[in-house]
Amino acid sequence: MVSIKDIAKHAGVSISTVSYALNGNPKVTEETRKRILAVANELNYVPNAAARTLKKRETRIIGTFLTTFEGSFYGGLLQGMKEIMNKLGYDLVICSGTQSHRMLSEGMLDGAIILDREFSDDELIQHANRGHKLVVLDRELSHENVVQVLLDNKAGATFAMEYLISQGHKKLYAVTGPEGTFDSEQRLAAARQTVERSGLNITYKEIPGNFDKKSGFAAAAQIIAEYDGPAGVFCLNDEMAIGMYDALKETPYRIGEHVHVVGFDHIDIADYVQPRLATVDYSERRWGAVAAEQLIKLIGGKGTAEHERIYVSLITGDSVRPANVNIDG
Amino acid sequence: MVSIKDIAKHAGVSISTVSYALNGNPKVTEETRKRILAVANELNYVPNAAARTLKKRETRIIGTFLTTFEGSFYGGLLQGMKEIMNKLGYDLVICSGTQSHRMLSEGMLDGAIILDREFSDDELIQHANRGHKLVVLDRELSHENVVQVLLDNKAGATFAMEYLISQGHKKLYAVTGPEGTFDSEQRLAAARQTVERSGLNITYKEIPGNFDKKSGFAAAAQIIAEYDGPAGVFCLNDEMAIGMYDALKETPYRIGEHVHVVGFDHIDIADYVQPRLATVDYSERRWGAVAAEQLIKLIGGKGTAEHERIYVSLITGDSVRPANVNIDG
DNA sequence: TTGTATGCGTTATCAG
DNA sequence: CTGATAACGCATACAA
Numbered sequence: 162m163v164s165i166k167d168i169a170k171h172a173g174v175s176i177s178t179v180s181y182a183l184n185g186n187p188k189v190t191e192e193t194r195k196r197i198l199a200v201a202n203e204l205n206y207v208p209n210a211a212a213r214t215l216k217k218r219e220t221r222i223i224g225t226f227l228t229t230f231e232g233s234f235y236g237g238l239l240q241g242m243k244e245i246m247n248k249l250g251y252d253l254v255i256c257s258g259t260q261s262h263r264m265l266s267e268g269m270l271d272g273a274i275i276l277d278r279e280f281s282d283d284e285l286i287q288h289a290n291r292g293h294k295l296v297v298l299d300r301e302l303s304h305e306n307v308v309q310v311l312l313d314n315k316a317g318a319t320f321a322m323e324y325l326i327s328q329g330h331k332k333l334y335a336v337t338g339p340e341g342t343f344d345s346e347q348r349l350a351a352a353r354q355t356v357e358r359s360g361l362n363i364t365y366k367e368i369p370g371n372f373d374k375k376s377g378f379a380a381a382a383q384i385i386a387e388y389d390g391p392a393g394v395f396c397l398n399d400e401m402a403i404g405m406y407d408a409l410k411e412t413p414y415r416i417g418e419h420v421h422v423v424g425f426d427h428i429d430i431a432d433y434v435q436p437r438l439a440t441v442d443y444s445e446r447r448w449g450a451v452a453a454e455q456l457i458k459l460i461g462g463k464g465t466a467e468h469e470r471i472y473v474s475l476i477t478g479d480s481v482r483p484a485n486v487n488i489d490g
Numbered sequence: 491m492v493s494i495k496d497i498a499k500h501a502g503v504s505i506s507t508v509s510y511a512l513n514g515n516p517k518v519t520e521e522t523r524k525r526i527l528a529v530a531n532e533l534n535y536v537p538n539a540a541a542r543t544l545k546k547r548e549t550r551i552i553g554t555f556l557t558t559f560e561g562s563f564y565g566g567l568l569q570g571m572k573e574i575m576n577k578l579g580y581d582l583v584i585c586s587g588t589q590s591h592r593m594l595s596e597g598m599l600d601g602a603i604i605l606d607r608e609f610s611d612d613e614l615i616q617h618a619n620r621g622h623k624l625v626v627l628d629r630e631l632s633h634e635n636v637v638q639v640l641l642d643n644k645a646g647a648t649f650a651m652e653y654l655i656s657q658g659h660k661k662l663y664a665v666t667g668p669e670g671t672f673d674s675e676q677r678l679a680a681a682r683q684t685v686e687r688s689g690l691n692i693t694y695k696e697i698p699g700n701f702d703k704k705s706g707f708a709a710a711a712q713i714i715a716e717y718d719g720p721a722g723v724f725c726l727n728d729e730m731a732i733g734m735y736d737a738l739k740e741t742p743y744r745i746g747e748h749v750h751v752v753g754f755d756h757i758d759i760a761d762y763v764q765p766r767l768a769t770v771d772y773s774e775r776r777w778g779a780v781a782a783e784q785l786i787k788l789i790g791g792k793g794t795a796e797h798e799r800i801y802v803s804l805i806t807g808d809s810v811r812p813a814n815v816n817i818d819g
Numbered sequence: 820t821t822g823t824a825t826g827c828g829t830t831a832t833c834a835g
Numbered sequence: 836c837t838g839a840t841a842a843c844g845c846a847t848a849c850a851a
Binding site: 493505506541542 | 828
């Protein structure tokens, strides 16, 4: 490995001069700077990140933590983050799994964006207490080193339920996410509230789900078992809605006819299933970009980083049709 | 920040004893070890990665480089890698963008897996020359520090073309990937060869594509413009095939009737489009796992890491039907 | 404008 | 079994 010491030797200067030259410090003549750069180039010099970090106590690397790499929501989100980070001179790496949490505590990261239920609130607070800067995308957490950038779950769930109700559905279901997860709780609360506030005589039931296809599949079975007329179903995410499509395919019941479904997330597949899935949409890219901006602000310490909310909108689709239309004619 | 020096002070021992204790070196009594660990815990000690790395010249972190985070093929691939790496005591981070290449050269990574056309062969060779260990998933590259783990593109493309031919199609198209990309070139070569070897009187044409939806959409336009009977199309990846579906939706032509399509990759959507897309399948998970294994072998220097091939298989679907059946009856 | 000296937190070698 | 001490490569305050 070639270090600045080697460069110094070859260029006939001291190592501090090399360091200055390499970092563009005006203390060194343009001339010697050029000479030193030439030598560095010739020797194939590459700075050593560990040494620099040890000294400067910063890596200019941000980590985003995901529960899993699987399930394809996050492309736009990460891309949005990356663009902002790169522009601001930071690099982004994506991590997953408890084992990788060490990167945060051991100081390999200048900050982190958390979208990962495997982090407990306690653990996050510990990290924040140690001075690490965090943005959370999946919970509410109050700490001077933490800012929240959250989806407007409440609005989304309200849109979804109001849509079903507006189409005349009186028998409603919600298929939930894993108990205790922030998104699930928030969406559920809003769904209930919407039903109550409607003032209509609505049957409303919740079926426990898990945010995965399988649980949507399972929920469909229950709905069919109880079937006694058109049902409106709010799947708290699209993946479960897709599971429901899969399940109904094997039965005489039809989506948008017997079972009316709204999802949440607007994943790619939603546009391709038959009939097209009604869902709640938001800009992943924007979400990522906002999160990145806030984190960098927090790290820089200048400008107050503030909690942010990401807006959502409803996308209609033929997976929901009026309850009182008799399709069979 | 609390360092081993602080622990030493509090525990009334020297820093080297602390280091030994923390690293489980048997040189230190079980008793003092416990005492030191207790102190460390109490002081909330966390080791400093930069210092350790500077000394040991290893991070136990592997980087996987992707061209983009968008487009959701890679979930299974990354998950497969992660599982193996974690089992072997390594952490995995995902990187994207030229800016992040510095992580490799600056020594923040013990090795890297490359699936990213933004790395030129030259750049990779430079890294390899500096002693960095690499696994390439997207090209052929000979170097003692590089091993290849490649899809069996040739087999896949042959399956796809043979399938179209076996269904009696005589007018064939291939929609290509970006010029110069390994996957595209390999699949194309095999496609041509299959046509030639068939010994049949087949019209075969190539339409330049870009591995994205848009180019599939565009290719469809050309095929329709020339339409004079059933056409068989091998889209060199599924994404372009989906673009073709989108394009035909706006025309009177039907997939599996006028235009018969085979893709490559078996992405999620392939199972949900109507009619179901015939495609070439492989285990992403296995691909990732094999890549990870080979890289760790290469890093460890023990056992010879060897180039590997990932097998593929054909999944049929109604996007391809016999050419001579008159569906309109 | 350039050089000298020191320390960042670890590991590891060598004496005790 | 434990303690000094020298690196690792770099940045920087201070001296020249």
